[in-house]
Amino acid sequence: MQTVLVCDDDELLVELLSHRLGSRGYRVVVASDGGAAVVQAAQCSPDAIVLDMMMPVLDGQQVLRRLKADVATADIPIIMLTARRQERDIVGALELGADDYLVKPFIPEELMSRLARLMAARR
Known part of the structure; x- marks a missing residue:
């Protein structure tokens, strides 16, 4: 079973993604802030990460930098899912x-x- 780490502080979005991913057979791990995202990525070695840009503790760019700098997490595919469009x-x-x-x-199906x-x- 493949694991997806969902990193977002929006509870409704996390619930939606957890449901969609779970119904497709993925195991979902959740982190509601950037610090937890870095810890969870190292602990559960997910097959992919969905990462929000605007989160408490560490923002998405800080999380991205840390994950890509760590040999253990550098190769995990990361999709940024954010309201930032600039x-x-x-x-x-x-x-x-x-x-x-x-x-x-x-579009949730596009993300899937x-x-x-x-x-x-x-x-």
Whole structure:
């Protein structure tokens, strides 16, 4: 069973993603702040991460930097899922190593397809 780490402080979004991912057979691990996201990524070695940009403790860019700098987590595919839509945010996240970037509001099925593609490419 593949594991997806969902990092977001929006409880309704986490619930939606957990339901969608769970119904597709994924194990879902949740982190509601950036500090917890870094810890969970190291502990559970997820197959992919869905990461919000605006979170407490550490923001998404700080989390992304730390995960990509750590040999244990550097190869985990990361999709940024955020309300930030400015060019500097998108390009900045991609330059830091994000594998994909989706802007909220988003189409849940599009996220599922992108996740499946990234995880298949990692195998």
